[in-house]
Amino acid sequence: MKAIAIRRYGGPEVVEFTELPDPKVGPDSVLVRVRAAGVNPVDWKIREGYLDGILDAHFPLVMGFDLAGVVQAVGGAVTEFQPGDEVIGYVRKDWVEHGTYAELVAAPVRTLARKPAALDWAQAGGLPLAGLTAYQALVGALAVREGETVLIHAAAGGVGSLAVQIAGTLGARVIGTAGPRNHDYLRRLGAEPVPHGEGLLEAVRAVAPQGVDAALDLVGGGMVELSAQLVADPARIASVADYGVAARGGHYVWTRPDPVDLAAVAALADRGLLTVPVASTFPLSQAASAQALNAEGRTRGKIVLLVD
Structure with missing residues (x-):
């Protein structure tokens, strides 16, 4: 699969658009084909090594926590989703390695909710975190x-x-x-x-x-x-x-993955009470540019990567 990864901490120069093995899908996870991935300040802060004191990093490290996409396969213990379901997720674990800046992501069901039908892929990708x-x-x-x-x-x-x-x-x-x-x-x-x-x-x-x-x-x-x-x-x-x-x-506030909270936020979008202003979109290959824009701290709304 194509993914955005880093092999060491550093600035934008360490960001690679590369090929990596497809992720394995555990019993309580689903395989998601990503359509959009939100860009957040925590992403470039991890890249720079600022969070090394609280999060173990395993390299090569695929960045990103937000996704919107389509379920491709489900683990043996999964009853919440089935292939073809459209989902959103804040896919954070207690270490950083398998992020969402990728074509495929193995996401634990505890990090997911159904995608709001009222949002397009870019908006949905910018919503979770x-x-x-x-x-x-x-x-x-x-x-x-x-x-x-x-x-x-x-x-x-x-x-x-x-x-x-x-x-x-x-x-x-x-x-x-x-x-x-x-x-x-x-x-x-x-x-x-x-x-x-x-x-x-x-x-x-x-x-x-x-x-x-x-x-x-x-x-x-x-x-x-x-x-x-x-x-x-x-x-x-x-x-x-x-x-x-x-x-x-x-x-x-250190945001926690929570499927109930995420579903509540998604429901607000479907009721027309919450929209996701998208400031800019970038192709996955231009993730370094997207992070640089995010790091300026002057963006109105969300920056989102679109994955073909």
Whole structure:
């Protein structure tokens, strides 16, 4: 099969478009022919070796965690899916080796859900990790309720775009930070935009004088500390970027594969309550370019690899 792999840590120069053996399919896994694979910041961070302290890497390492595709074969113990089923998945294990930047992926059933019919392949490929992150932060860690006000930092990015929409389905008022060029975009998603950078605290207080009920930090760089000045209960602050949030009484969110949560996110898409804004698509062979664009940190929505 064709795949994107690395044989050592490094920059874009270590990325190879190569041929590798087809994956083996265990008893509780299915073989998926990938149609699209989402690109996420964690992908290039793994490539650079930044996560070596917490995840064992086995080389050659196929990158990627997100997929949308079609089941080709099922393991002997699998009853959830059958060949021909269209699925999405956040295919993460406790080590990194067999990722989703590939034509074929052996995915444990615990990482999969049925593909939302309302989404095309690119949108579906960009949904799993970002959608699960937003859902598990807002519904799980922060327990956002109807009528509350939620502040989302970096609201126009891949996770932020989905978090704005999911918070809206919960009945929350959403305030989202972004650069001025993305303010109309956030309004279309249902958020009230405020400019990030200098003066952010004052800008949020101008639209929410009493503070906010909860805050979700998707960018780091001191946003947990700033949020603590706006949220009365530190347990209502969550971050995907700042480990230190837990020491302040908040929640660090490390997204977990969960078929129930993933199905819930997919259901929102099928009900017309959640769309996946796709910023750019690249062929699988151009994964290095896709990662470079993602690493710039200025993308509106998701970057997705399309697999022939």
